[in-house]
Amino acid sequence: MFSSVVMALASTGPAYSLAATLGIIVAGVGLQAPIVTMLAFVPMLLIAYAFRELNASDADCGTTFTWATRAFGPRTGWMGGWGLIVANIIVMANLATVAGAYGFRLVGLDSLSQSRFWVTVAGIVWIGVLTAICYVGITVSAAVQRWLLCLEVAVLLLFAVAALIRVHTDPPPTAIHVSWSWFNPFEVSSVRALTSGILAGVFIYWGWDTAVSVNEETVDSARVPGRAAVLSPVLLLVVYGLVATSAQSFAGVGTTGVGLGNADHHDDVFSGLGEAVFGSHDAGLLLSRLLILMVLTSALASAQTTILPLARTVFSMAVHKAVPARFARVHRRFLTPTWATLGMGVAAVALLVLLSSFSRNVLADSVDSVGLAIAFQYGLTGFACLWYHRKVLTRSPHDFICKGLMPGLGGLLMVLLFGYAAFVVYAEPGYGASSVDLPVFGRVGGVTVLGLGALAIGFLLLPVVTRGHSTALKLQRSLLPGRLPPQTACETASRYLPADNGSGVGGDWYDVIPLSGARVGLVVGDVLGHGLPAAATMGRLRTGLRVLARLDLAPDEVLTRLDDLAEQTAQERAPARNGTAPQPADEAMVTCLYAVYDPVSGWCSMARAGGPPPVLVAGDTGAARTLDVPPGPPLGVGGLPYQSTELRLAPGSVLALFTAGLLQAADRQDAGLRRLAGSLTARRGSLTELCEQTVTAMLTGAVDEDATLLLARTRLLDRTRLAQWEPAADPAAVAALRSGVSKQLDDWGLDELAFTTEVIVSELVTNAIRYVGGPIQVRLIRDRTLTCEVSDTGHTTPNLRHAASDDEGGRGLFIVAQLTQRWGTRYTPTGKVIWTEQTLPPPSAQE
Numbered sequence: 001m002f003s004s005v006v007m008a009l010a011s012t013g014p015a016y017s018l019a020a021t022l023g024i025i026v027a028g029v030g031l032q033a034p035i036v037t038m039l040a041f042v043p044m045l046l047i048a049y050a051f052r053e054l055n056a057s058d059a060d061c062g063t064t065f066t067w068a069t070r071a072f073g074p075r076t077g078w079m080g081g082w083g084l085i086v087a088n089i090i091v092m093a094n095l096a097t098v099a100g101a102y103g104f105r106l107v108g109l110d111s112l113s114q115s116r117f118w119v120t121v122a123g124i125v126w127i128g129v130l131t132a133i134c135y136v137g138i139t140v141s142a143a144v145q146r147w148l149l150c151l152e153v154a155v156l157l158l159f160a161v162a163a164l165i166r167v168h169t170d171p172p173p174t175a176i177h178v179s180w181s182w183f184n185p186f187e188v189s190s191v192r193a194l195t196s197g198i199l200a201g202v203f204i205y206w207g208w209d210t211a212v213s214v215n216e217e218t219v220d221s222a223r224v225p226g227r228a229a230v231l232s233p234v235l236l237l238v239v240y241g242l243v244a245t246s247a248q249s250f251a252g253v254g255t256t257g258v259g260l261g262n263a264d265h266h267d268d269v270f271s272g273l274g275e276a277v278f279g280s281h282d283a284g285l286l287l288s289r290l291l292i293l294m295v296l297t298s299a300l301a302s303a304q305t306t307i308l309p310l311a312r313t314v315f316s317m318a319v320h321k322a323v324p325a326r327f328a329r330v331h332r333r334f335l336t337p338t339w340a341t342l343g344m345g346v347a348a349v350a351l352l353v354l355l356s357s358f359s360r361n362v363l364a365d366s367v368d369s370v371g372l373a374i375a376f377q378y379g380l381t382g383f384a385c386l387w388y389h390r391k392v393l394t395r396s397p398h399d400f401i402c403k404g405l406m407p408g409l410g411g412l413l414m415v416l417l418f419g420y421a422a423f424v425v426y427a428e429p430g431y432g433a434s435s436v437d438l439p440v441f442g443r444v445g446g447v448t449v450l451g452l453g454a455l456a457i458g459f460l461l462l463p464v465v466t467r468g469h470s471t472a473l474k475l476q477r478s479l480l481p482g483r484l485p486p487q488t489a490c491e492t493a494s495r496y497l498p499a500d501n502g503s504g505v506g507g508d509w510y511d512v513i514p515l516s517g518a519r520v521g522l523v524v525g526d527v528l529g530h531g532l533p534a535a536a537t538m539g540r541l542r543t544g545l546r547v548l549a550r551l552d553l554a555p556d557e558v559l560t561r562l563d564d565l566a567e568q569t570a571q572e573r574a575p576a577r578n579g580t581a582p583q584p585a586d587e588a589m590v591t592c593l594y595a596v597y598d599p600v601s602g603w604c605s606m607a608r609a610g611g612p613p614p615v616l617v618a619g620d621t622g623a624a625r626t627l628d629v630p631p632g633p634p635l636g637v638g639g640l641p642y643q644s645t646e647l648r649l650a651p652g653s654v655l656a657l658f659t660a661g662l663l664q665a666a667d668r669q670d671a672g673l674r675r676l677a678g679s680l681t682a683r684r685g686s687l688t689e690l691c692e693q694t695v696t697a698m699l700t701g702a703v704d705e706d707a708t709l710l711l712a713r714t715r716l717l718d719r720t721r722l723a724q725w726e727p728a729a730d731p732a733a734v735a736a737l738r739s740g741v742s743k744q745l746d747d748w749g750l751d752e753l754a755f756t757t758e759v760i761v762s763e764l765v766t767n768a769i770r771y772v773g774g775p776i777q778v779r780l781i782r783d784r785t786l787t788c789e790v791s792d793t794g795h796t797t798p799n800l801r802h803a804a805s806d807d808e809g810g811r812g813l814f815i816v817a818q819l820t821q822r823w824g825t826r827y828t829p830t831g832k833v834i835w836t837e838q839t840l841p842p843p844s845a846q847e
Helices: 002-012 014-039 041-057 064-072 074-106 116-136 138-169 191-205 224-251 270-278 283-319 338-358 360-388 397-425 446-465 467-479 531-550 555-571 669-682 687-698 733-748 751-771 812-819
Strands: 435-438 442-445 490-497 506-514 520-530 590-597 603-609 615-617 624-626 645-648 654-658 707-714 722-725 777-782 785-792 822-828 831-839
Touching (some): 002 014, 002 138, 002 224, 002 283, 014 041, 014 074, 014 138, 014 191, 014 283, 041 224, 041 360, 041 397, 064 074, 064 283, 064 360, 074 283, 074 360, 116 283, 138 224, 138 270, 138 283, 191 360, 283 338, 360 446, 397 446, 435 446, 467 531, 490 506, 490 687, 506 531, 520 531, 520 654, 520 707, 555 603, 590 654, 624 669, 654 687, 669 687, 687 707, 722 733, 733 751, 733 777, 751 777, 812 831
Antiparallel strands (some): 435 442, 490 707, 506 520, 520 590, 590 603, 603 645, 615 624, 654 707, 777 785, 822 831
16 A cells, blocks of 8 residues: 555655646746645546546556546547557656756756756656666566655655744745635636646646556555555645645745746746755755755656556557557566557657757647646546446445546546636647647647647547457447347347457357247357457358258257367468467357257257356246256367257246356356346346346446347247148048148138148158158148148158159159248258248238
8 A cells, every 4th residue: 555655646746746837836826826736636536536436346557548448438448548648758758858957956067957958868868767667667666666755755844844934933035924815716816827727736636546557566456556546646735735835935926036936937946945945054055955856856756657657558558459469568577568668768758859859948838738638538537437337326325426426527627627728728829838820720829739739649540549449349240130030939139248448349249040940049159359350250150150050950060060160260270480280369269059949849959169058047937047058168179079958948938148258247157157147037127128137237347358148038839820730651641631731721811822832741741651651740830931841750851953854753842942932951859850931921911
């Protein structure tokens, strides 16, 4: 906890932040600088609660990027991450220049501290040193920060106490006694001045979120970083309030000398105050030099802790495929992100050289523009917390206040500050050190141009960065069923939930396949892998499974042949350069559960290739249980053969097929299965509502991988829609069978199909008698089509062929194929069934 708080406080750089910002605040609001400094704490505390709650739900070093992605999608997440990158890199460049200048002043080389070239060189050296420290590891970083921060805070408090003592014992000409009016925000001259001051105050609090950025390297990552994030702004409030009040009481707000309103000291109020407070002789000189050293070390500490969250945010973005995967590489020994850490150091050096090559004005305005990026990032985080936890806000007053009200209010305040500052205050040509003449808008303040321009670059990169995620998601959704077709056998409902991050979009799929004899095939599968390869593999396997299912194969045989397809797909990958076989990719590993339900008999057969077993809620008892389906190996890896399981389902039973992603919130699969069973039995309503409620209950937090749920509520076929006969294996019985079929169709109002059905039955039964013999069974099923089935004990599949003009036979099956919409053969344990389907006439024709 202590190290996390130290890291958070060090990242804000209290001495540096006050030195660079207090003069700007005084110039804007005058004597009300102390209360404005304190008011800036309010939105920061609200956003700190957002960080705490989001970290408790999903401890990810990507912070704003990851959370905004989960809440609003990859595009918004990218902009949140980009805002953090922009703010950190700009601050690193400026901190390096401050460290370079103060380093020269500390050793008495004041002339070099005024040289842009030498300050830039020193800044580059400091960035290199600090990047190397961060690269070595967070343990070294934390140890360095602990000592620097303790000394820094001690000197600041000593300065504040010494200044107040001087005011009351040996006051300088500029001294002003503390007044209650300093803490009245209504004394500020205008809303514009108040907004400008608060936004500048926000900058001095910024940086405490470093404690959350290193959450994955913190003990008890779900709680300690969040607590440190809330505690740090409170401690900063005490330090800033005391130092701002004492400095203003001692120096006043005058525009000359050591006055805080002196424009020459706006970027460094402590350079002159040190000697004025402590004196220039003996111990006083030592303390004033120590104050300068503290500003230097504060800038260095802040720069170092800026590298930490920046590198880890880029690391998280690389893991989630938002930036090149190379930035996700971790050093084996130091366990730090190699490319992310070194790359951000190089980027800071490049920006420092670029800004320094223009002018000091551009470099100065870039500091103010950081406030826009900060407000954008924090505002987005506040809204992400509100939206992320929207489903649990009514659970308790604590959840409503800490997860909804406070983060939402903090986000709103940040957005208002961002909008007013960017388009009103900073946009004025007279604000800041530079201005730009834009073609449409005319002259605009340089701070607005730099701040909004930096964010606009991220917006322009947005289509390129999110193209892979969007393409994979569109491809996957296009390969999934647009809607589930209604089935007589069962009522179905489904829910597919893609992962919150870009890398999670992968190969989950589900399907409902109509089969012969009013049966239905239910499928849920998951291609292990992410992105376009997984989605493409899913499309191939889904198509292959539909083809195999329509061949009326048993579930275990379907999975066996689908396994061959998956292995063949994996083998078609290009071999490695050295000629050896390539390592199997994630998308070569596929889990799949395939079930076939027959509404005539109520029997269901199923087989699975890896993945979790299905859950059944019995229609007669309402009890839920996990079905014991033998787990075969995942598709594409080979191994033991698959095995089908058969069981009878009571009418109204709910069968739940799902991928492993639905159980990701549980610690173990068995715990997840129990939770799923409880969710399915605890809710009532339509099947669609049950599906939605179950997914919501199972996935209350982050969705790191795709999740799919397919529910099927079984039915039995109405016996009035079924007719069957068992004719004798005698050609003379065919005539009586035709009469019975004709009468049944007449009862169903299907007279139009009587002639063709009689021909079909006659041909199929005659063939069974001729080539197989008895026993024979004929069955008519009136469903969405008219199905005719003829079963016998033979195991030979009839072949459709074109008979020659002089052949005496061989035309029967050809005639059947011409008269029907579809026909086929399926095998049973006792033989085979030849089935045909005919399209029903319109309802008006049946009346």
